[in-house]
Amino acid sequence: xxxxxxxxxxxxxxxxxxxxxxxxxxxxxxxxxxxxxxxxxxxxxxxxxxxxxxxxxxxxxxxxxxxxxxxxxxxxxxxxxxxxxxxxxxxxxxxxxxxxxxxxxxxxxxxxxxxxxxxxxxxxxxxxxxxxxxxxxxxxxxxxxxxxxxxxxxxxxxxxxxxxxxxxxxxxxxxxxxxxxxxxxxxxxxxxxxxxxxxxxxxxxxxxxxxxxxxxxxxxxxxxxxxxxxxxxxxxxxxxxxxxxxxxxxxxxxxxxxxxxxxxxxxxxxxxxxxxxxxxxxxxxxxxxxxxxxxxxxxxxxxxxxxxxxxxxxxxxxxxxxxxxxxxxxxxxxxxxxxxxxxxxxxxxxxxxxxxx
Ligand code: SF4
Numbered sequence: 001x002x003x004x005x006x007x008x009x010x011x012x013x014x015x016x017x018x019x020x021x022x023x024x025x026x027x028x029x030x031x032x033x034x035x036x037x038x039x040x041x042x043x044x045x046x047x048x049x050x051x052x053x054x055x056x057x058x059x060x061x062x063x064x065x066x067x068x069x070x071x072x073x074x075x076x077x078x079x080x081x082x083x084x085x086x087x088x089x090x091x092x093x094x095x096x097x098x099x100x101x102x103x104x105x106x107x108x109x110x111x112x113x114x115x116x117x118x119x120x121x122x123x124x125x126x127x128x129x130x131x132x133x134x135x136x137x138x139x140x141x142x143x144x145x146x147x148x149x150x151x152x153x154x155x156x157x158x159x160x161x162x163x164x165x166x167x168x169x170x171x172x173x174x175x176x177x178x179x180x181x182x183x184x185x186x187x188x189x190x191x192x193x194x195x196x197x198x199x200x201x202x203x204x205x206x207x208x209x210x211x212x213x214x215x216x217x218x219x220x221x222x223x224x225x226x227x228x229x230x231x232x233x234x235x236x237x238x239x240x241x242x243x244x245x246x247x248x249x250x251x252x253x254x255x256x257x258x259x260x261x262x263x264x265x266x267x268x269x270x271x272x273x274x275x276x277x278x279x280x281x282x283x284x285x286x287x288x289x290x291x292x293x294x295x296x297x298x299x300x301x302x303x304x305x306x307x308x309x310x311x312x313x314x315x316x317x318x319x320x321x322x323x324x325x326x327x328x329x330x331x332x333x334x335x336x337x338x339x340x341x342x343x344x345x346x347x348x349x350x351x352x353x354x355x356x357x
Contacts, residue, residue: 003021004226004229005019005020005021007197008169008195010170010171010172011124012024012079012098013078015077017126017229018172018197021255022229022255023229023230023256024230025050025052025053025230025232025243025246025250026055026079026232027054027055027240027242028054028081028232029046029054029057030042030239032063033057033058033063034062034063034066036066036069036070039066040073040074042239043070043074044074046076046239046240047074049243049247049287050243050287051239053076053098053099054078055078055079055080056070056078056080058080059088060088061088061091063088064088064091064092064095065095067080067091067097068096077098077099078097078098079098079099080097080100082101084106086108089116089119089120090115090116090119093120093123097125099126099127099128100116100120100125100127101128101130102116103131104116104117104129104162104163105155105158105162117168120168121167126171126172127170127171128171128173128174129159129171129172129174131155131159131174131186132177133147133178133203134147136151136155137155137158140155147182149185149186149188152177152186152189156190157193160196169196172198172199172229173196173197173199174199176201176234177202177203180217183201183203184218187228188227191227198228198230199228199229199232200219200222200232201219201233201234202214202218205233205234207236208236208237211236211237216245220252220253223250223253231246231249231250244287247287257292259292260293260295261286261292261294261295262282263297264282264283264296264298265299267299272319273322273336275297275299278297278315278340281340282347285347289347289351291350291351291354293347293351294310295313296310296313296314297314298314298315299316300317300318301318309327311325311327311328313325313343313346313350317336321339324343324346
């Protein structure tokens with residue numbers, strides 16, 4: 001699959017965004033950032049789920065001051081989400097933040113922008129410019145009448161121009177909109193306009209169910225065009241769910257190199273086992289497996305082995321038992337009650353083999 005690699009590489013902590021064919025998974029905490037204990041606990045859950053970079057809201061000085069303490073406790077790079085107040089940006093940078101999300105055009109007087117850019121440059125911290133269809137500048141809305149992709153590009157150019165004029169180029173851009181078609185158009189235009197990496201997201205996309213579909217539709221279309229260097233799925237749900245959706249989405253495009261995939265059948269009248277609960281249990285089990293293993297769970301043996309030839313390991317239901325197969329070849333029979341446990345053991349073995357390589 002084509003992937004847009006000719007973007008400027010930008011380092012966020014120890015992670016490179018852009019300049020390669022990787023797509024980095026991000027999420028955002030829901031805790032009050034000044035509550036260090038709760039924020040660190042949530043970040044650890046996100047990290048465990050596969051989140052690679054995490055953003056925290058930084059609405060006030062208490063939050064900005066907490067960043068130094070949070071940084072001491074977490075491994076993945078931390079991003080501070082700041083609106084308008086340059087003092088919060090300076091405090092976050094002083095606290096060791098790895099990236100800030102702030103729109104330079106909203107900071108105010110030039111000296112304030114210069115102070116932020118100088119501090120970010122000294123510490124090698126990139127800045128994400130977050131253009132959002134819902135908060136475009138008034139002059140742009142007056143010009144275009146309503147949020148459009150061209151208006152969003154104009155806004156992005158304005159903010160990018162301010163940073164470039166100050167010799168700052170460690171920039172990442174997002175062009176979020178809650179309207180999927182608008183977001184797709186805006187990101188396509190951004191990819192054609194800027195050489196900076198793009199952070200993808202469909203903002204305010206909804207609940208776990210509807211937001212997953214909207215985000216996957218929008219981000220999927222963009223990833224299929226090779227656009228996007230980082231992703232965040234925005235859901236009105238536990239942020240761990242955002243990471244799970246992001247991982248699954250990247251897997252679908254072959255962009256999550258070290259992730260296990262589940263193939264499971266839709267079930268039909270031929271079903272011989274309690275496939276839905278087995279598939280759910282195995283899906284949860286492989287969620288944290290960091291090896292490219294394909295696991296197949298099928299309801300019966302009629303088409304089972306044939307349908308799952310691509311799988312490294314799998315189970316097909318038979319009456320009161322399951323057939324364990326590798327690459328479409330039956331290896332042995334397993335009683336129904338032991339199927340899940342045996343399949344997990346086989347997955348562990350394959351993962352171990354992969355880790356040893
Ligand atoms: Fe039906 Fe068997 Fe196919 Fe599942 S694998 S959909 S149970 S025929």
